[in-house]
Amino acid sequence: MAARRSVDPAKTRAAVAAVADWLRDDSMPNPDRTELGEAVRLTARTLAAIAPGASVEVRVPPFVAVQCISGPEHRRGNPPNVVETDPRTWLLLATGLLEVADAAASGGLRLSGSRAGEIAGLLPLVSVSG
Secondary structure, three states, X not given: OOOOOOOOHHXXXXXXXXXXXXXXXXXXXXXXXXXXXXXXXXXXXHHHHHOOOOXXXXXXXXXXXXXXXXXXXXXXXXXXXXXXXXXXXXXXXXXXXXXHHHHHHHOOEEEEOOOHHHHHHHOOOOOOOO
């Protein structure tokens, strides 16, 4: 198994800060794809680092998919517990600007499997001030 990448909290905060204005105000121009991808990847990897395991797969296409939360591991085919969303919704969740229940109710977040909802207790991952 490949080693998990370590997460640098300062780098994660900086990546999120680079897109924070857009997260607070969706009328702002979309961030650069590189900045957006960096914020998404680092926050998802932070989740995997604080909740190591392979019971739930979190997908934020096209940028990242991570496995997290300890328990029964899934190694082949479609995992039974999946969280999937778009980059903006993920970052809103990761920063606490949106709640899991609200994102799921609006259709912006898809949760499948009995353990997928456990990510709600792990969020937010980083705060945005202001």
